[in-house]
Amino acid sequence: KAGVTQTPRYLIKTRGQQVTLSCSPISGHRSVSWYQQTPGQGLQFLFEYFSETQRNKGNFPGRFSGRQFSNSRSEMNVSTLELGDSALYLCATSRTGGFYEQYFGPGTRLTVT
Amino acid sequence: AQSVTQPDIHITVSEGASLELRCNYSYGATPYLFWYVQSPGQGLQLLLKYFSGDTLVQGIKGFEAEFKRSQSSFNLRKPSVHWSDAAEYFCAVGAGNGGSQGNLIFGKGTKLSVKP
DSSP, rough: OOEEEEEEEEEEEEOOOOEEEEEOOOOOEEEEEEEEEEEEEEEEEEEEEETTTTEESSOOOEEEEEEOOTTEEEEEEEEEGGGGOOEEEEEEEEETTTTTOOEOOOEEEEEEO | OOOOEOOOEEEEETTSSOOEEEEEESSSSSSEEEEEEEEEEEEEEEEEEOSOOOEEEEEEGGGGEEEGGGEEEEEESSOOGGHHHHOOEEEEEEESGGGGGGEEEEOOOOEEEEEE
């Protein structure tokens, strides 16, 4: 079966702009979690959506937001981009939510200049 | 607060040699522990997980890990490393209000290089 799909794979933005990243889960998976990966901070949890509702949230500023659609696809948005937002953004999906059986996508590499 | 420490940033081993990657965790209750691998340009792939029961868990690609509560450790091992094992390895602990509403807390990772 098809894996987790993330689009776009690479993105270059300018400081102050906003960006939207997309994650399409494995068929049957209702939960989508987002993680930010940077060399300095490592992998950090952003938020999780389950059945269109945000169920869990990490310690990130309000500039980071997300949503989930009825087909379980999820988008995350970052407004007013800062240089420090340059990172690999990974989404992980699962049937039941949480961390039990997460499958990760290949990530979107965001570069902010 | 929960945390995961991977003391080794970078390890180099010869092909065919054994491997042990260290992981220490801090968590109040019984931890849910994971090892993931990330190859360049790829997402994370789950190698193995420990929830309860037998403290020695077997994973994919010939990896195993042992949970030692007394040492708060969950070290990853492989008896004979292959060149294709070169990648970055992440240890993680599941945190939150039960697995279905929790999230992963990751260590900073250990990069494995394999010498021919």
